[in-house]
Amino acid sequence: MTTGLVPRPLVILLALQTALHESTDLAPDADELALVEAARRLEDGAWQTLYERHYPRLYSYLYYRVGDAEGAEDLTAEVFERAVRGIGRYQQRGASVGAWLMRIAQNLANDHYRRQKVRPPDPLELNETWFRGGDDPAHRAVHNESSRLLRHALERLTPEQRDVVLLRFVARMTGPEIARSMGKTAGAVKAIQHRGLASLRRELEALGYHGLV
Amino acid sequence: MASFDDRLDSAIDRLLAGRPPAEEPDMLPLLAAAAAVASLRAPAAASGRSRSRMQAALRAERERRSSAAGVWQRLGERLGSPARWGAVAAATLAIILLFLLSGRALPGQPQYALKRGLETLPLLISRQPDAMASYYAGLADRRLDEVEQLLADGQPVPMRLLEDVRRSWEQAAAVAGADRALLLPAAERQSERLQQFLPFFLPPDLQVAAAGALEAIRRATATDTPPVPPAPPPAGTPTAAASPSPTPAPSAAVGESDRSQDAPTPAPAPANGTPKRMPFVAARTASSTPAEVERASPTPGSQPATAQPPTVPLTPTTTPGAAPTAIPPAPQTPTRRPTDTPEPSETPEPSATARRTATSTPRPPETVEPTESPEPTATRSATDTPQPISTRPPADTPIPTATPEPARQRTPTPASTATREPSPTKAPTHTPEPEPSKEPTSTPEPTHVPDSTHTPEPTETPDSARSG
Numbered sequence: 001m002t003t004g005l006v007p008r009p010l011v012i013l014l015a016l017q018t019a020l021h022e023s024t025d026l027a028p029d030a031d032e033l034a035l036v037e038a039a040r041r042l043e044d045g046a047w048q049t050l051y052e053r054h055y056p057r058l059y060s061y062l063y064y065r066v067g068d069a070e071g072a073e074d075l076t077a078e079v080f081e082r083a084v085r086g087i088g089r090y091q092q093r094g095a096s097v098g099a100w101l102m103r104i105a106q107n108l109a110n111d112h113y114r115r116q117k118v119r120p121p122d123p124l125e126l127n128e129t130w131f132r133g134g135d136d137p138a139h140r141a142v143h144n145e146s147s148r149l150l151r152h153a154l155e156r157l158t159p160e161q162r163d164v165v166l167l168r169f170v171a172r173m174t175g176p177e178i179a180r181s182m183g184k185t186a187g188a189v190k191a192i193q194h195r196g197l198a199s200l201r202r203e204l205e206a207l208g209y210h211g212l213v
Numbered sequence: 214m215a216s217f218d219d220r221l222d223s224a225i226d227r228l229l230a231g232r233p234p235a236e237e238p239d240m241l242p243l244l245a246a247a248a249a250v251a252s253l254r255a256p257a258a259a260s261g262r263s264r265s266r267m268q269a270a271l272r273a274e275r276e277r278r279s280s281a282a283g284v285w286q287r288l289g290e291r292l293g294s295p296a297r298w299g300a301v302a303a304a305t306l307a308i309i310l311l312f313l314l315s316g317r318a319l320p321g322q323p324q325y326a327l328k329r330g331l332e333t334l335p336l337l338i339s340r341q342p343d344a345m346a347s348y349y350a351g352l353a354d355r356r357l358d359e360v361e362q363l364l365a366d367g368q369p370v371p372m373r374l375l376e377d378v379r380r381s382w383e384q385a386a387a388v389a390g391a392d393r394a395l396l397l398p399a400a401e402r403q404s405e406r407l408q409q410f411l412p413f414f415l416p417p418d419l420q421v422a423a424a425g426a427l428e429a430i431r432r433a434t435a436t437d438t439p440p441v442p443p444a445p446p447p448a449g450t451p452t453a454a455a456s457p458s459p460t461p462a463p464s465a466a467v468g469e470s471d472r473s474q475d476a477p478t479p480a481p482a483p484a485n486g487t488p489k490r491m492p493f494v495a496a497r498t499a500s501s502t503p504a505e506v507e508r509a510s511p512t513p514g515s516q517p518a519t520a521q522p523p524t525v526p527l528t529p530t531t532t533p534g535a536a537p538t539a540i541p542p543a544p545q546t547p548t549r550r551p552t553d554t555p556e557p558s559e560t561p562e563p564s565a566t567a568r569r570t571a572t573s574t575p576r577p578p579e580t581v582e583p584t585e586s587p588e589p590t591a592t593r594s595a596t597d598t599p600q601p602i603s604t605r606p607p608a609d610t611p612i613p614t615a616t617p618e619p620a621r622q623r624t625p626t627p628a629s630t631a632t633r634e635p636s637p638t639k640a641p642t643h644t645p646e647p648e649p650s651k652e653p654t655s656t657p658e659p660t661h662v663p664d665s666t667h668t669p670e671p672t673e674t675p676d677s678a679r680s681g
């Protein structure tokens with residue numbers, strides 16, 4: 001039994017794989033509170049932990065926003081620079097440090113387009129060089145093709161839909177966190193998410209997307 | 214029933230959490246698209262520039278924080294939003310307002326504790342003995358203000374206020390240096406307040422405390438001056454009576470000499486010793502001008518006019534309680550004097566005062582006392598030459614018992630009688646010195662002789678000389 005584009009077992013498998021490889025928890029906990037306090041004191045260890053914990057999501061999000069690995073790395077470094085300078089202003093009001101860092105990344109990505117007046121990246125020009133699935137050339141080739149189509153489909157979404165989808169599935173932010181960072185209600189974000197996924201599915205079908213792996 | 218958006222969002226949460234989403238056929242295509250996006254992986258960053266840049270930012274931030282400017286910047290960061298700034302500003306304003314309002318707080322009011330607490334702050338800061346001593350004196354002034362205000366409002370006065378006055382002066386004396394000149398103005402002012410009007414409005418128990426405060430002021434300011442006035446025993450000994458006594462210069466502390474003259478002035482007010490509620494303004498003005506006070510109230514100088522003057526100092530002994538030191542119980546004394554004066558036991562003190570005056574000026578010097586009172590009656594008493602005789606008796610008072618004394622003790626009263634304006638005119642007529650002249654002249658028509666003693670008399674004088 002298949003549902004649309006993806007067979008249902010694969011969806012479940014993908015979900016399990018995601019859970020194994022990444023922590024999706026962005027909510028603040030006791031450990032993070034202590035970490036933030038240490039970060040306020042500019043302790044090296046605390047900032048190293050924050051870096052290790054949040055760098056992948058930040059980088060991925062920025063990569064799909066700017067379409068350039070080097071540019072994404074520069075922007076990610078700038079996110080941490082700003083975080084070091086602004087940790088004194090960080091207020092833990094329900095939002096985690098991850099959400100706060102992601103908010104900085106969003107602003108940087110928006111400013112990046114405004115400052116350099118560059119167009120969004122052409123998904124067809126993006127070059128995937130890394131794939132978690134392994135070193136199998138066949139797998140890498142499939143993944144690269146799938147990724148290219150996905151990025152292409154994402155570019156066809158409205159900026160608002162694209163941002164919500166990236167924040168939700170790449171940056172792994174929760175609905176309320178996205179709502180807070182975008183200045184919208186949680187209901188509005190859910191609606192945008194629904195429309196964005198529906199549009200993405202249509203775009204993928206139009207592009208001839210046949211599956212994930 | 215949750216909307217589709219809500220159910221989809223919950224299913225996505227489960228998917229991203231690694232749990233199987235709910236089986237809703239219309240939702241699965243959307244979840245498949247979501248899973249496809251979630252599987253995207255960005256290429257790995259080639260270099261470790263991000264980490265090194267973050268570490269450089271950490272070093273720069275540490276340096277910035279160590280600078281002075283960074284302190285204010287961090288304060289701004291801590292406060293953060295404008296709402297916080299507003300809250301801080303409002304709190305500061307509230308504290309300032311509270312501080313200002315607490316300045317007028319009285320015991321029993323909620324702000325009073327704050328007022329007293331704030332008063333201690335300068336003492337924590339200051340390290341200069343003179344400044345601290347002056348501040349302590351100022352605190353005593355404030356306590357007296359509060360006492361006055363409570364009395365004016367008709368509220369009970371806590372005893373601790375007057376005890377605080379005493380304590381403040383003790384502390385001022387403890388911290389003050391050798392030079393107490395800085396304390397003199399406050400000491401003078403507060404002594405005046407304590408002596409002049411507080412006794413009339415304070416209940417007896419508080420008057421004891423007031424006397425203690427007064428004594429503390431004396432001690433604080435008198436250490437500089439050689440003699441330390443003895444502590445006033447509460448009841449009989451009229452150390453404060455030194456002030457009531459018309460004679461000047463009681464040994465007391467600075468400012469007491471002035472006050473000693475004014476102190477008796479309050480005597481009129483004490484109606485049966487019960488505290489009255491009177492406007493202090495009036496009390497002050499009355500006390501401030503001694504002349505007016507004397508007119509309005511029977512001061513020791515003016516008391517003679519009432520017919521029993523010099524025995525005034527005795528009165529303190531008759532006053533019952535401990536308060537008398539501060540209280541000039543003049544009103545009671547006049548009535549008792551006539552009866553008390555004959556008794557020898559009570560007379561000694563007045564006699565002492567009388568002796569002083571008598572010794573200082575040979576003749577009717579005690580009559581000089583009235584001179585202290587602005588009224589010129591004293592001169593008249595001097596004109597009453599017969600009194601010199603009476604002035605001596607005070608010295609003799611120990612010996613004479615009953616009969617002579619009344620006359621002698623009245624002798625001062627002649628001064629008072631003399632104060633009556635009508636009498637002076639008669640006095641010269643009544644006191645025709647001719648009498649002494651009569652004595653030598655045994656010749657007939659003596660009265661005329663002295664008058665016309667010019668030429669004819671020489672002839673007669675040999676007779677008289679022979680007869681003499």
